[in-house]
Amino acid sequence: MKYTIALLGITAVVLGAFGAHGLKDLLEPTAIQSYKTAVSYHLIHTVAILALYNSTGSVSTIRLWIVGILLFSGSIYALTLDELIGLNLNFLGPLTPIGGLLLAAGWGSVAFKKNIPVDKS
Numbered sequence: 001m002k003y004t005i006a007l008l009g010i011t012a013v014v015l016g017a018f019g020a021h022g023l024k025d026l027l028e029p030t031a032i033q034s035y036k037t038a039v040s041y042h043l044i045h046t047v048a049i050l051a052l053y054n055s056t057g058s059v060s061t062i063r064l065w066i067v068g069i070l071l072f073s074g075s076i077y078a079l080t081l082d083e084l085i086g087l088n089l090n091f092l093g094p095l096t097p098i099g100g101l102l103l104a105a106g107w108g109s110v111a112f113k114k115n116i117p118v119d120k121s
Contacts, residue, residue, distance in 0.1 A: 001062070005050050008069060012043040015077065023081075031080045038076035045069050045103060058113040064106035072099025 016039040024032065045065045052062055075095040082089040 001053060004066065005046065005053060008042070008046040008049065008066070012039060012046055015039055016043065026084060027080060034076055035080045038073040038080070041103065042069050042073040045106075048106075052110075058109060061106045061109045061113060064102050064109060068099045068102035068106060070099070071095045072103055075099060 019032065019035045019039060023035065027035065045068065049062050049065050052058065072095075075092040078089045078092050079096075
């Protein structure tokens with residue numbers, strides 16, 4: 001789990017830097033804003049996962065957030081970059097709200113969490 005969290009953190013930072021420096025002249029302002037939203041949600045939820053992992057966190061909450069990051073932020077990254085990479089990825093559009101629902105469900109699950117220790121290996 002700690003490697004997954006590290007990978008999520010690393011990719012959030014790298015993709016954020018890439019967006020700030022590599023994409024600013026290549027994308028429209030609305031696409032840049034969408035990309036920034038994806039990075040923000042990615043990083044915020046990675047930090048939340050880390051905090052939960054280091055406490056008596058719920059495995060289900062962490063799983064909801066990981067899948068939510070992949071679907072929500074991942075689909076936004078792909079949709080904002082599809083023209084640059086020459087692919088039509090519009091079919092990924094429905095994944096964004098599903099990912100957002102999973103992120104929200106993770107927060108909802110915090111209210112009902114049971115103190116089930118996370119496997120720290």
